[in-house]
Amino acid sequence: xxxxxxxxxxxxxxxxxxxxxxxxxxxxxxxxxxxxxxxxxxxxxxxxxxxxxxxxxxxxxxxxxxxxxxxxxxxxxxxxxxxxxxxxxxxxxxxxxxxxxxxxxxxxxxxxxxxxxxxxxxxxxxxxxxxxxxxxxxxxxxxxxxxxxxxxxxxxxxxxxxxxxxxxxxxxxxxxxxxxxxxxxxxxxxxxxxxxxxxxxxxxxxxxxxxxxxxxxxxxxxxxxxxxxxxxxxxxxxxxxxxxxxxxxxxxxxxxxxxxxxxxxxxxxxxxxxxxxxxxxxxxxxxxxxxx
Numbered sequence: 269x270x271x272x273x274x275x276x277x278x279x280x281x282x283x284x285x286x287x288x289x290x291x292x293x294x295x296x297x298x299x300x301x302x303x304x305x306x307x308x309x310x311x312x313x314x315x316x317x318x319x320x321x322x323x324x325x326x327x328x329x330x331x332x333x334x335x336x337x338x339x340x341x342x343x344x345x346x347x348x349x350x351x352x353x354x355x356x357x358x359x360x361x362x363x364x365x366x367x368x369x370x371x372x373x374x375x376x377x378x379x380x381x382x383x384x385x386x387x388x389x390x391x392x393x394x395x396x397x398x399x400x401x402x403x404x405x406x407x408x409x410x411x412x413x414x415x416x417x418x419x420x421x422x423x424x425x426x427x428x429x430x431x432x433x434x435x436x437x438x439x440x441x442x443x444x445x446x447x448x449x450x451x452x453x454x455x456x457x458x459x460x461x462x463x464x465x466x467x468x469x470x471x472x473x474x475x476x477x478x479x480x481x482x483x484x485x486x487x488x489x490x491x492x493x494x495x496x497x498x499x500x501x502x503x504x505x506x507x508x509x510x511x512x513x514x515x516x517x518x519x520x521x522x523x524x525x526x527x528x529x530x531x532x533x534x535x536x537x538x539x540x541x542x543x544x545x546x547x548x549x550x551x552x553x554x555x556x557x558x559x560x
Contacts, residue, residue: 296321299329310389313338328352334369343407346371354379367395374399374420392427393436402442411501413549415448418464426470436470445484460484473497477508486518495549502550513540 300321307316319333329351336344346369354364362383369376378395402408403417419442426436442464448457461484469476473496480491493508547553 314343324350324352326352341407341410344371346376371400372404373401376400378424390427392425394423394425396423397421402445411497413501416445418442418445418461422466434470434472438466438468438470440464440466440468442466460486485515487515488513493545502548504549506545506547506549506552508545510543510545511540512543 300318304316307314315337317335318331321329321331324330331349334346334349335342348370350368352366354366357364365380367378374397376395376397381392383390398421400420402420409415420440422440424438426434445461445464447459461482463483465481467479474494476494477492482489490511491508496505498504544555545552
């Protein structure tokens, strides 16, 4: 055996033994505490819980049962979350962390970037997701005060300035969606949609809906406007315009609810009508009218 080959085998052996020792002797509790303390320092209102934490080759952390919560309300739960640094950011002052997660029976991946400016950290998050089951996300149901099921995919981009002012945008696509309103609408307890396409901007606590396209067997609709989220959620302010196009399946159902006459008066000689929603999320105001 040549000297070069011996050295190569020795190096490989040392690397394997070092990796094994790192995995076995990895200070999981210390690293977990360091991550939790950093989150509490940068975002005092958030609580982080990590069930299990292990190193993952090369240079990554693998976590199970990761929970972000606020005032005992779970904001995000991941069955598994893997973090690793962006290789180029290891040599610069701007840092990047690449994440992959299994959550809500779907997958998420993206990049968290951190830049130090004027003595404070400015964070941005870019991510994509697919296969998320909406009925598995209780924080979403509570935030918008309606029941939802369906499969969601899309992308999000948020810039968080000193953890005070969030600016971002997103696109979300939902298939096989069932909407369960907090109150019965026009005599119907549920609405079904084959596909929902949404695009929106976020600034602070205001969500500005750029596009809302709902396609279903009962009705189709387009939606625009804004929601200003407040605490508690039922104080959130609504300013939405909806154009509704009923389908024959809906009109057939309405014959059994006593709402058919209402739709007949709204539609008159048109195929659609306009619905304006204002007021608060807990006590919305509805104004019907002909489509504009």
